[in-house]
Amino acid sequence: MRISEISPELRPGIHESQSQILDEIEVSIKEAESLSPGNFSAEKLCSKLQKSLSRLTSLAPLPKSFNLKIWKLSYRLWNACVDLSNAAGIRSSGDDIKIDEEQVKLRHISADLLFLAGDVTGIPSPSFKSASFYYKTGLIWHDLKKFHLAANCFERATDLTSKIETDEISDVGERKFLLDLNLARSRTAWEVSERNLALTLLNRSKKLLFGSSESCKSLANQYLIFGKLVLSKNQASANNEALKLMNEALDMCEKGLRTVRNPDETLALKTLRSKSLRFMAATHLQGEEFESVLKCIRVLREGNGDQHPCLPVLAMKAWLGLGRHGEAEKELRGMVVNKGIPEGIWVSAVEAYFQAVGVAGAETAKRVFLGLLGRCHVSAGAAVRVAHKVVGEGGEGSHVRAKVVAELVSDERVVALFAGEAADKDRKAMHAVLWNCASDHFRAKDYETSSEMFEKAMLYVPYDIENRILRAKCFRVLCLCHLGLSQLDRAQEYINEAEKLEPNIACAFLKFKIYLEKRDQNGAINQMEAMVTCLDFTPDFLSLSAHEAIACGALPVAVSSLSSLLNFYSAGKSMPTPEVVVLRTLITVLNRDPCNEPEVLKFTKRAHARMSELGPNSFFGKGEVGRRERNWFAVNSWNFGTRTGKEEKYEICAEFLELASEFYCVMIDGEVEENNAMVCKSLILAVSAMIAAEKQRKTALPESDVKRALELLHRAGKILTSISSGSGPQFDEDLTTIETSFFFIYTFNAYDLSGRLDNPGSQQLLLIKNFASSKACTPQYLLQIGHSASQGSRCNPEVAKSALEACLSSLLASPSPDYQMVGLVVRKLIGLAGWFSKGTDADDEAYRVYKQAYRMMVGLKEGEYPIEEGKWLATTAWNRAALPVRLGRIGVARRWMKIGLELARHVPGMVGYRESMEDFVGGFEKKFQGHDDDNGESRSQLL
Numbered sequence: 001m002r003i004s005e006i007s008p009e010l011r012p013g014i015h016e017s018q019s020q021i022l023d024e025i026e027v028s029i030k031e032a033e034s035l036s037p038g039n040f041s042a043e044k045l046c047s048k049l050q051k052s053l054s055r056l057t058s059l060a061p062l063p064k065s066f067n068l069k070i071w072k073l074s075y076r077l078w079n080a081c082v083d084l085s086n087a088a089g090i091r092s093s094g095d096d097i098k099i100d101e102e103q104v105k106l107r108h109i110s111a112d113l114l115f116l117a118g119d120v121t122g123i124p125s126p127s128f129k130s131a132s133f134y135y136k137t138g139l140i141w142h143d144l145k146k147f148h149l150a151a152n153c154f155e156r157a158t159d160l161t162s163k164i165e166t167d168e169i170s171d172v173g174e175r176k177f178l179l180d181l182n183l184a185r186s187r188t189a190w191e192v193s194e195r196n197l198a199l200t201l202l203n204r205s206k207k208l209l210f211g212s213s214e215s216c217k218s219l220a221n222q223y224l225i226f227g228k229l230v231l232s233k234n235q236a237s238a239n240n241e242a243l244k245l246m247n248e249a250l251d252m253c254e255k256g257l258r259t260v261r262n263p264d265e266t267l268a269l270k271t272l273r274s275k276s277l278r279f280m281a282a283t284h285l286q287g288e289e290f291e292s293v294l295k296c297i298r299v300l301r302e303g304n305g306d307q308h309p310c311l312p313v314l315a316m317k318a319w320l321g322l323g324r325h326g327e328a329e330k331e332l333r334g335m336v337v338n339k340g341i342p343e344g345i346w347v348s349a350v351e352a353y354f355q356a357v358g359v360a361g362a363e364t365a366k367r368v369f370l371g372l373l374g375r376c377h378v379s380a381g382a383a384v385r386v387a388h389k390v391v392g393e394g395g396e397g398s399h400v401r402a403k404v405v406a407e408l409v410s411d412e413r414v415v416a417l418f419a420g421e422a423a424d425k426d427r428k429a430m431h432a433v434l435w436n437c438a439s440d441h442f443r444a445k446d447y448e449t450s451s452e453m454f455e456k457a458m459l460y461v462p463y464d465i466e467n468r469i470l471r472a473k474c475f476r477v478l479c480l481c482h483l484g485l486s487q488l489d490r491a492q493e494y495i496n497e498a499e500k501l502e503p504n505i506a507c508a509f510l511k512f513k514i515y516l517e518k519r520d521q522n523g524a525i526n527q528m529e530a531m532v533t534c535l536d537f538t539p540d541f542l543s544l545s546a547h548e549a550i551a552c553g554a555l556p557v558a559v560s561s562l563s564s565l566l567n568f569y570s571a572g573k574s575m576p577t578p579e580v581v582v583l584r585t586l587i588t589v590l591n592r593d594p595c596n597e598p599e600v601l602k603f604t605k606r607a608h609a610r611m612s613e614l615g616p617n618s619f620f621g622k623g624e625v626g627r628r629e630r631n632w633f634a635v636n637s638w639n640f641g642t643r644t645g646k647e648e649k650y651e652i653c654a655e656f657l658e659l660a661s662e663f664y665c666v667m668i669d670g671e672v673e674e675n676n677a678m679v680c681k682s683l684i685l686a687v688s689a690m691i692a693a694e695k696q697r698k699t700a701l702p703e704s705d706v707k708r709a710l711e712l713l714h715r716a717g718k719i720l721t722s723i724s725s726g727s728g729p730q731f732d733e734d735l736t737t738i739e740t741s742f743f744f745i746y747t748f749n750a751y752d753l754s755g756r757l758d759n760p761g762s763q764q765l766l767l768i769k770n771f772a773s774s775k776a777c778t779p780q781y782l783l784q785i786g787h788s789a790s791q792g793s794r795c796n797p798e799v800a801k802s803a804l805e806a807c808l809s810s811l812l813a814s815p816s817p818d819y820q821m822v823g824l825v826v827r828k829l830i831g832l833a834g835w836f837s838k839g840t841d842a843d844d845e846a847y848r849v850y851k852q853a854y855r856m857m858v859g860l861k862e863g864e865y866p867i868e869e870g871k872w873l874a875t876t877a878w879n880r881a882a883l884p885v886r887l888g889r890i891g892v893a894r895r896w897m898k899i900g901l902e903l904a905r906h907v908p909g910m911v912g913y914r915e916s917m918e919d920f921v922g923g924f925e926k927k928f929q930g931h932d933d934d935n936g937e938s939r940s941q942l943l
Contacts, residue, residue, distance in 0.1 A: 216256030782807035823869030870907030
């Protein structure tokens with residue numbers, strides 16, 4: 001036989017153990033009875049009781065004699081928990097939640113003990129009593145959001161009562177308990193998202209009404225609660241479900257009204273019915289079923305029915321949804337005379353109406369609000385809400401809405417709402433609404449509306465010391481508005497008021513701007529200088545002043561601002577705008593007036609000096625930015641140099657071009673661009689400008705300037721040599737330009753300047769020979785050099801002869817020589833013959849040139865050699881014989897007459913001259929026949 005088969009009466013050891021466990025439980029319960037809320041800590045006690053209960057349960061079934069004792073122990077523990085709860089209800093403790101959880105655990109243990117005891121003889125409805133313990137415990141677990149524990153309690157209670165047929169239950173309390181249990185279980189299922197179970201339990205509850213109107217009300221209320229929860233999710237898909245639940249609630253109300261016996265119960269059911277209809281209307285409104293909303297409201301209003309404050313709002317929104325704004329406005333106006341409507345409701349209605357009607361409803365919203373002021377107490381917060389709603393967020397009609405709000409907030413009754421310290425928060429909110437509206441219109445350049453709104457905003461700024469800065473800010477923005485409206489006098493008044501309250505850089509700058517707008521440039525400059533003395537001054541305001549001055553066309557003011565800004569730059573000092581940008585802007589501004597070249601030169605020199613002081617990378621910047629800045633200054637200097645050169649302002653031209661050469665040479669990031677061509681041009685033209693300036697002022701260059709000019713040319717000469725030799729970079733189009741024109745200018749200037757130093761001859765001759773051997777050399781350039789070298793106080797005959805002979809050789813080497821120029825060169829060479837030697841040597845040198853000219857003319861077509869030049873050669877050669885004839889130098893005279901005659905024979909138009917010459921030569925020969933030439937030449941020897 002197994003131990004489990006032994007009768008309890010025959011198992012004395014087990015019986016004794018059960019008794020021992022009960023004693024342990026009783027001791028624990030006594031401990032629970034001794035607890036108080038002040039020293040309550042039942043964690044160990046709960047654990048001990050649970051272990052004892054588990055051991056006792058494992059020994060089931062228990063003897064029937066133990067059931068009553070367990071029943072009593074359960075009630076003692078329950079009552080101890082009730083006493084603790086009652087005591088804790090009149091105490092204040094930070095550990096209420098913890099105490100409640102410990103208490104509900106003890107209650108749960110009490111319910112488990114009662115369930116273990118089961119039926120006890122003499123106790124009526126033991127199952128209901130045990131179920132009630134579980135029900136009450138579950139309610140507490142539900143309140144503590146321990147929904148799984150609550151569900152366990154409710155399910156255990158349901159199991160205990162499910163075996164009892166509902167038809168057999170006669171006790172009203174037990175019937176109500178069954179309904180309450182089902183509803184509680186449904187609520188817990190809803191909380192854990194078991195919605196189907198929750199609705200199933202509600203539907204089962206319909207069988208537990210027992211014809212009671214109170215039960216109908218409880219079930220209807222639960223349906224309504226679930227419907228409201230579904231509606232609160234604000235989802236279109238949930239509207240149908242919410243309506244079903246509210247319809248169920250409505251049906252329960254109707255059913256309850258049919259069975260009601262007590263007038264008080266009738267009122268409660270009607271109230272719940274109205275509430276259900278209102279929420280049905282709200283649900284239809286959320287689903288945009290506006291006709292259904294109006295039907296619900298008609299039912300509610302039948303025969304002095306429901307006058308709930310939300311009904312006009314629902315009706316108004318439904319009419320708005322149907323587009324019937326007139327009916328909606330009637331509902332809104334009706335709210336004004338309904339003193340039962342709370343402030344929040346009608347403010348919400350005004351907001352909804354205005355949102356739907358838009359600008360057209362702005363005036364109505366204002367009138368409704370002002371009407372409410374006379375009917376009831378309106379809070380400052382409500383005024384803020386209405387103003388904020390009407391103002392909106394810009395868009396179409398913002399101007400009209402702003403005007404309405406301006407009228408609303410300036411009403412004395414509305415302003416009075418914000419009086420006193422209690423309305424400080426709302427006053428700040430109203431100020432913010434008006435300020436933001438004004439700011440939006442200001443950004444939209446609607447300065448008239450903006451100024452009006454800023455003025456209305458000042459109504460909500462107290463006139464005390466604490467708000468002095470805010471009032472000053474308002475005056476400053478009003479100044480800006482009137483500046484935008486070109487109302488300069490009013491702007492001046494506002495900024496003066498602001499300065500009285502808070503003198504700062506903002507006020508100073510606005511006064512500066514007013515001077516600009518008034519075209520008072522001297523006043524603007526003085527105000528700009530005063531700005532620098534402000535305590536909160538920063539250099540940024542000078543940059544801003546310059547931009548404003550440029551925008552107003554006040555260039556002197558811009559120049560003064562930028563010049564002052566430059567004074568704040570020093571090595572190592574961080575500034576918001578790079579110094580190079582300020583200088584570039586300043587030069588650009590100065591460039592607008594052609595008379596500002598000296599100032600432009602001054603600041604360009606400053607840029608060069610700062611670049612040398614700080615280094616190119618620090619001054620210009622690095623990378624592409626630095627290269628752009630460097631190139632700007634180089635090109636700008638070049639442009640100014642060439643422009644002033646054309647205007648014959650040679651001194652300033654020379655300085656600009658020299659600066660251009662310096663900027664073009666600057667290295668950025670250790671690399672220099674191939675700007676040799678521009679460097680060379682700038683250097684050569686700079687020296688040319690220096691020489692031109694010398695001639696213009698008719699004062700010779702000092703020796704120091706001559707040496708500096710030669711140094712510049714020396715630098716240019718290196719570049720030219722590099723280009724001519726092909727070892728340097730090739731510049732495409734610039735190469736030809738440099739080799740032809742600039743090489744000549746370089747040579748010509750170098751020749752001129754070197755002639756001013758001691759012993760210049762060899763150096764000058766070397767320059768000309770190098771030039772003559774270069775690709776840049778042309779006959780025209782050589783003729784010009786030769787002509788220059790043969791004239792003036794610093795003439796150099798040797799250079800002139802070399803240049804002219806090279807010019808003649810170059811001309812004759814051409815396939816089509818320019819004989820006009822050849823004749824001119826020949827003249828020059830004949831004129832130079834007397835420079836080298838006197839007497840016979842000079843005569844021989846001249847004769848050699850004539851002889852060379854004759855040889856050129858031989859074989860030419862008639863007229864190919866210039867006739868005038870030919871005549872000049874023939875006549876001058878013939879005339880040279882006159883002096884030797886008088887001196888008796890027969891041979892010399894004969895030589896000149898012969899060359900003159902031969903030249904005349906090759907010149908058209910000299911027939912008469914030639915015949916006279918031949919007659920004279922014939923007579924001369926007869927007269928001096930037999931005389932030899934002075935040099936012992938034979939008479940038969942011809943030319």
